[in-house]
Amino acid sequence: MSRSATAPVPRSIRPGAIIAWTCLFVGGVIMITPLLFMFSTSLKSAGEVFDLRLVPANPTLQNYVRVLSDGRFLGWFLNSTLIAVITTVSCLFFDSLVAYTLAKFRFPGRKLVFLAILSTLMIPTEMLVIPWYLMSSSLGWTDTYWGIMFPGLMTAFGVFLMRQFFETVPDDFLEAARIDGLNEFTIWWRIAMPLVTPALSALAIFTFLGNWTAFFWPLIVTTDRDLYTLPVGLSSFAVEQSIQWEMIMTGAALSTIPTLLIFLFFQRYIVRGVMLAGVKG
Amino acid sequence: MASITLDKIVKTYGASTAVHGIDLQIADGEFVVLVGPSGCGKSTTLRMIAGLESISGGTLKIGARVVNQMEPKQRNIAMVFQNYAIYPHMTVHQNIGFGLYTSKLSRAEKDARVQEVGRILGLSHLLERRPAALSGGQRQRVAIGRAMVRDPQAFLFDEPLSNLDAQLRGQMRLEIKQLHQRLGSTIVFVTHDQVEAMSMADRIVVMREGRILQVGAPMELYNRPADMFTARFIGSPEMNMLDAELSGDGLGFGANAGRVALVPDALPPGLRQASSPRVAVGIRPQDLAPLNAGTTGAALVLHGTVRVAEPHGSETFVHLDLPSGSVIARAPAAASYRPGDAASFKADRDSIRYFDRETEKLVA
Ligand SMILES: Nc1ncnc2c1ncn2[C@@H]1O[C@H](COP(=O)(O)OP(=O)(O)OP(=O)(O)O)[C@@H](O)[C@H]1O
Ligand SMILES: [Mg+2]
Numbered sequence: 030m031s032r033s034a035t036a037p038v039p040r041s042i043r044p045g046a047i048i049a050w051t052c053l054f055v056g057g058v059i060m061i062t063p064l065l066f067m068f069s070t071s072l073k074s075a076g077e078v079f080d081l082r083l084v085p086a087n088p089t090l091q092n093y094v095r096v097l098s099d100g101r102f103l104g105w106f107l108n109s110t111l112i113a114v115i116t117t118v119s120c121l122f123f124d125s126l127v128a129y130t131l132a133k134f135r136f137p138g139r140k141l142v143f144l145a146i147l148s149t150l151m152i153p154t155e156m157l158v159i160p161w162y163l164m165s166s167s168l169g170w171t172d173t174y175w176g177i178m179f180p181g182l183m184t185a186f187g188v189f190l191m192r193q194f195f196e197t198v199p200d201d202f203l204e205a206a207r208i209d210g211l212n213e214f215t216i217w218w219r220i221a222m223p224l225v226t227p228a229l230s231a232l233a234i235f236t237f238l239g240n241w242t243a244f245f246w247p248l249i250v251t252t253d254r255d256l257y258t259l260p261v262g263l264s265s266f267a268v269e270q271s272i273q274w275e276m277i278m279t280g281a282a283l284s285t286i287p288t289l290l291i292f293l294f295f296q297r298y299i300v301r302g303v304m305l306a307g308v309k310g
Numbered sequence: 311m312a313s314i315t316l317d318k319i320v321k322t323y324g325a326s327t328a329v330h331g332i333d334l335q336i337a338d339g340e341f342v343v344l345v346g347p348s349g350c351g352k353s354t355t356l357r358m359i360a361g362l363e364s365i366s367g368g369t370l371k372i373g374a375r376v377v378n379q380m381e382p383k384q385r386n387i388a389m390v391f392q393n394y395a396i397y398p399h400m401t402v403h404q405n406i407g408f409g410l411y412t413s414k415l416s417r418a419e420k421d422a423r424v425q426e427v428g429r430i431l432g433l434s435h436l437l438e439r440r441p442a443a444l445s446g447g448q449r450q451r452v453a454i455g456r457a458m459v460r461d462p463q464a465f466l467f468d469e470p471l472s473n474l475d476a477q478l479r480g481q482m483r484l485e486i487k488q489l490h491q492r493l494g495s496t497i498v499f500v501t502h503d504q505v506e507a508m509s510m511a512d513r514i515v516v517m518r519e520g521r522i523l524q525v526g527a528p529m530e531l532y533n534r535p536a537d538m539f540t541a542r543f544i545g546s547p548e549m550n551m552l553d554a555e556l557s558g559d560g561l562g563f564g565a566n567a568g569r570v571a572l573v574p575d576a577l578p579p580g581l582r583q584a585s586s587p588r589v590a591v592g593i594r595p596q597d598l599a600p601l602n603a604g605t606t607g608a609a610l611v612l613h614g615t616v617r618v619a620e621p622h623g624s625e626t627f628v629h630l631d632l633p634s635g636s637v638i639a640r641a642p643a644a645a646s647y648r649p650g651d652a653a654s655f656k657a658d659r660d661s662i663r664y665f666d667r668e669t670e671k672l673v674a
């Protein structure tokens with residue numbers, strides 16, 4: 030297996046490549062335009078919002094000052110951070126624990142369990158929201174952090190992703206550790222987990238993003254404004270009084286910061302071929 | 311250090327049996343090599359000793375303890391894997407130190423042990439490196455270090471050298487043997503390379519299809535292989551086997567075999583007891599010498615045509631086509647043989663082995 034992940038440099042540019050690059054460029058522009066407008070609007074004053082120029086005529090940081098000094102925004106921001114961090118840590122831990130067991134232990138019903146977990150991927154969230162809600166209200170979980178978090182503490186997707194990666198961990202490592210006297214849990218934690226850091230990083234990014242931007246379920250399960258997550262809170266800017274676009278856009282701009290940080294932090298670990306060094310392939 | 315005793319050890323996978331009740335006593339401090347062709351159950355046997363594979367039947371003892379039901383860590387053995395299996399996310403120091411994971415030594419004592427092992431294996435200057443920055447031989451040395459650091463009851467090696475190139479393999483072979491002499495540890499070493507087996511073992515265990523064919527010191531196996539399989543397996547190039555028919559006039563090499571025959575006088579007395587007249591005559595290439603003009607008293611002379619000659623520097627191996635079959639013979643390096651030449655080789659009476667072709671067992 031090749032240790033390098035770099036693509037070969039093309040000698041000449043083929044027509045296919047031109048088409049591909051064009052498509053990617055157009056796609057990139059489409060993706061980035063709303064973001065640019067978000068930032069540009071966040072720098073405009075209220076009167077200027079519907080002046081659709083990309084570069085504001087009188088850029089101002091006033092919106093940022095207002096949003097940041099608004100206690101509600103900071104509260105929502107912290108709620109979102111707390112929920113996204115806890116669900117991410119929980120998913121990394123429990124998804125990989127289940128995935129490792131499914132990938133590396135032989136027990137009756139193992140395939141069945143995996144299929145059962147996978148099959149939950151086929152059910153859309155919208156269908157689950159009502160049972161979740163009924164469950165939460167009968168257990169008194171509405172308007173609690175736990176109520177917002179519990180559906181996301183483990184994900185079938187994470188189990189699936191991590192299982193695929195654990196399957197690629199050579200058994201020799203685990204057996205060597207067994208002989209060195211580690212117990213099964215420690216083998217998972219000290220040996221197997223470090224070997225799948227690229228997958229863990231990817232899962233961390235996905236899970237964090239998913240929970241940071243989650244809107245539908247937090248909206249349903251919370252009525253207490255203090256428990257709102259950032260997306261729910263920002264959308265409440267839209268319904269009260271008149272819609273304050275510049276405020277919404279400022280909040281949204283601020284809400285991208287953690288996602289950027291998470292991405293920058295974890296993408297370093299998405300390095301291929303870490304595992305190849307310890308065994309001869 | 312401890313002895314290892316296998317008593318009728320069986321391994322079954324569902325309906326198929328990988329190891330058919332093998333008996334083996336490995337003495338304390340002995341270097342035992344399991345050899346055999348691929349799939350003969352060497353790894354399975356080793357892994358049962360290690361505790362990585364459950365034992366389907368029989369009793370396994372390490373020292374005086376029956377360990378059938380024990381976890382690998384309770385058995386206190388160390389194992390070196392074919393693929394090294396050193397942890398890529400740890401430095402050499404951490405990898406070696408991992409062998410002491412369960413040890414109750416203090417941090418400083420552990421560190422001293424790691425340094426000591428690193429020094430013995432010539433890894434001192436590499437202790438802070440990660441496996442990715444090591445050569446194959448260095449990685450294998452780290453794996454051995456992780457095994458050594460703990461002072462285990464026994465070392466188990468599963469084809470540890472097969473990923474190394476020929477030169478490095480020779481060097482590591484020597485190092486492992488020296489390590490054994492120095493530590494006096496019990497070693498069970500699996501390989502399918504008979505050269506490794508011959509050069510390192512105190513005793514060799516030849517396995518085939520889940521059974522032990524023969525156990526003995528290297529020279530014992532070389533000189534008196536118990537059957538045709540072992541005879542061919544041990545020694546390089548492999549032993550020549552010629553089909554022959556036993557009759558009242560002696561031993562005939564087939565109707566069209568140029569009427570080469572061995573007269574009864576030249577035959578060992580044991581051969582008379584062979585259950586069937588169909589025998590295989592085994593002669594090592596090293597025991598076939600060129601027939602010189604003045605030679606007398608050779609038990610067997612083979613006349614043939616040279617197919618190819620392979621000079622090895624110190625000697626030349628001549629592939630000789632006989633009227634029936636072919637043989638390899640050793641000639642002095644100086645001798646020159648060209649394809650198509652007629653050549654004659656002789657073997658002494660004592661160097662010839664006779665096997666029963668039905669049972670493949672040694673007859674005489
Ligand atoms: N998990 C398993 N399930 C079923 N059969 C197995 C299993 N592991 C090994 N076997 C069988 O047991 C037999 C012995 O295998 P083993 O790995 O011990 O061979 P080996 O002597 O080490 O060969 P090699 O030199 O190729 O490593 C083989 O026929 C193999 O197919
Ligand atoms: Mg094997």
